[in-house]
Amino acid sequence: MPDSLRQFKADIFQALAHPTRIAILELLSGGELAAGALIEKLGMEQANVSQHLAVLRAKQIVVNRKAGNQVFYSARDPIIFEVLALMRTYFHKQLQETLGMLSEMDAPAEKAP
Amino acid sequence: MPDSLRQFKADIFQALAHPTRIAILELLSGGELAAGALIEKLGMEQANVSQHLAVLRAKQIVVNRKAGNQVFYSARDPIIFEVLALMRTYFHKQLQETLGMLSEMDAPAEKAP
DNA sequence: AATCTATATTCAAATATTCGAATATATTAT
DNA sequence: ATAATATATTCGAATATTTGAATATAGATT
Numbered sequence A, B: 001m002p003d004s005l006r007q008f009k010a011d012i013f014q015a016l017a018h019p020t021r022i023a024i025l026e027l028l029s030g031g032e033l034a035a036g037a038l039i040e041k042l043g044m045e046q047a048n049v050s051q052h053l054a055v056l057r058a059k060q061i062v063v064n065r066k067a068g069n070q071v072f073y074s075a076r077d078p079i080i081f082e083v084l085a086l087m088r089t090y091f092h093k094q095l096q097e098t099l100g101m102l103s104e105m106d107a108p109a110e111k112a113p
Numbered sequence C: 001a002a003t004c005t006a007t008a009t010t011c012a013a014a015t016a017t018t019c020g021a022a023t024a025t026a027t028t029a030t
Numbered sequence D: 001a002t003a004a005t006a007t008a009t010t011c012g013a014a015t016a017t018t019t020g021a022a023t024a025t026a027g028a029t030t
Helices: A003-016 A019-028 A035-042 A046-058 A079-106 B003-016 B019-028 B035-042 B046-058 B079-106
Strands: A062-067 A070-075 B062-067 B070-075
Touching (some): A003 A019, A003 B003, A019 A035, A019 A046, A019 A070, A019 B003, A035 A046, A046 A062, B003 B019, B019 B035, B019 B046, B019 B062, B019 B079, B035 B046, B035 B070, B046 B062
Antiparallel strands (some): B062 B070
């Protein structure tokens, strides 16, 4: 695989690597939202949200549409939501494994029945 | 969604957000490999690769197995390869769109003259 | 035109990441 | 015990990211 593709992937992952930006994308999974709506739902500083939106825009993960006073954001490609959904599965599997390990620590050894 | 889950996802994405670490995972998609094999195939500094492996280990994306002199690495959960595969799809779609836009720029205007 | 509203950008400080160089550790071989 | 091999860690410099504060812009309203 060409290194440019790896760099591209790394850039996308980097853009996703912040809880606020993940929250933004989750909010957008229901459809487009105005920047103001995002700010309100996130309960964060306007400037801060705007900066995170800029990161997502720079990587073309979201696109925006101006309507008068407002700017509406939406995911450029819904496939990004699939990536997030896969991550949720990943998290749950890992959580289960961890819980399993914990319960094994309680129980007496019972390997190979 | 709880913020802890978002932080977890962000952490995983952060760990994936480097071309070298993506290359490592791609190499591991064929099965486990010794650190030395990774270093050789990547053609990078030993210390550098080791540091990237430490990042992947810290996030439990890879696990390792010591065998005598060597340390063998493998992906903890192959679902991570699905994430990478989805990213490949994402890339291709975006590339196609970009190419489409470029060819439209060549062609004579055909939208609202 | 003055002002209000919604959003974006700039700046600087704090923090985190990346890298190469040097060093440390653990296992095997002599 | 010494040396060789495989891998990991530490350190410091360079670079990038994140944040809040302040400021800028663009469209709407008066």
